[in-house]
Amino acid sequence: MKRPYILVSNDDGYDSPGIYALVMSLRRIADVVVVAPATQQSAVGHAITVQTPLRARPIERGKTFTGWAVEGTPADSVKLGVSTLLDRRPDLVVSGINHGMNTSINVIYSGTVSAATEGAILGIPAIAISHASHSLKSDLRVAAAFARKIAKEVLERGLPGGTLLNVNVPNVSADEIEGVAVTTQGRSWWDDGFETRRDPVGRDYYWLVGKYVWDENPIVDDAALRKNMISVTPLHYHLTDQRLFEIMQEWDIGRLHKKQ
């Protein structure tokens, strides 16, 4: 088998410890190129840049770490990389390792997941990988090793078109990992609000603060993490609510225009 070609991206920026750990692990099984944001892009959701042009500069740290820093979002990076910057099409997109978990509602805010989603949109199998600690100094060996194994698995099996895998790794040592679970996106949520502060000239400003309310369903991503299991969630980007679609057949919605 030809050596596979993997595009690595993230949302923390091309020089984060997480992306470095990921590249070092994946290059044992593949040729790896980094196309990632030049700067921190957390919680950007699936943003793309449409009002201004993008810029990118080549990056290189010895022979092990080469690619492009893109002045844009994670989705921009993957889109620009695949369509323009790279001279061949990647076999796989892997985004991460994010410093902090991306489960439940956080999935829709996540730049890490967004980079992988853009890969799936472009028809390339894709994986997002996050580690459940916000510390930039946390031990990423378990996450990096699992990223390589799940990447190999996806390269061998493929994924159905338009899907991606969202992987979350608990912040424990390899010995403490209780296994791997295929999960669904949880319904944990942020019971959040804003802390109002006043600046020196008397104007209010607002910091987002919140408490995370856990989904207790044992099948979901968060539940796996709480059991010290690695969580793997298959995702897509089709948002139709089929149940409401069926209900709305009874609404006789056509009358809403005629009434005018």
Place this chain on the structure above:
Amino acid sequence: MKRPYILVSNDDGYDSPGIYALVMSLRRIADVVVVAPATQQSAVGHAITVQTPLRARPIERGKTFTGWAVEGTPADSVKLGVSTLLDRRPDLVVSGINHGMNTSINVIYSGTVSAATEGAILGIPAIAISHASHSLKSDLRVAAAFARKIAKEVLERGLPGGTLLNVNVPNVSADEIEGVAVTTQGRSWWDDGFETRRDPVGRDYYWLVGKYVWDENPIVDDAALRKNMISVTPLHYHLTDQRLFEIMQEWDIGRLHKKQ
């Protein structure tokens, strides 16, 4: 029935023609408050601001148009409005009227949809409304009138928790509207790339360009618009791919950790 209270937001900014047309229409049936980005926020996806505090300033144009301009994203605006700025909880969130359609893949890039999604996340029924013309001078009367009717319908019927309606209105006169269709999110996509240009000092920059490839399925949002029908798509934000979830039960994924 008590007069309902509607939070209006968008992604084009609080002073766009689209939001003005929406407010003027909705205030015939409800008390309306605007909480919208201070500046243009197109294609921000479901971004929220977590690294810096938010600021907001009161806006007022006579008695008809009051609210807040938030220096943040559409999702920020709704979250800050509901949790902090408003003194009572809205009965409905309506986002728009966007200048340009938000169908198929565009839904996941859309700031307009994102504001409505944030309403749904906060447990408030929500509607996104977009008009299929990018011109700031286009005639928004059909869209504004339909927004009021669908808002009234949702206020009366409610929506299941965690769902929203994504409405797209074709750019034709009221007479030319062929009806209203309940649709699914289409699979049209952008066959896109970047146009590379060189700046005066010799560095490349990249403009996003693309051709829209239409989904021909007659049930989808785009198909309705092409038939001059108003499209109403029920959405949620649960991204689990159930089909791949079933397939992956056979992967024996647990062995991926043991192998280490």
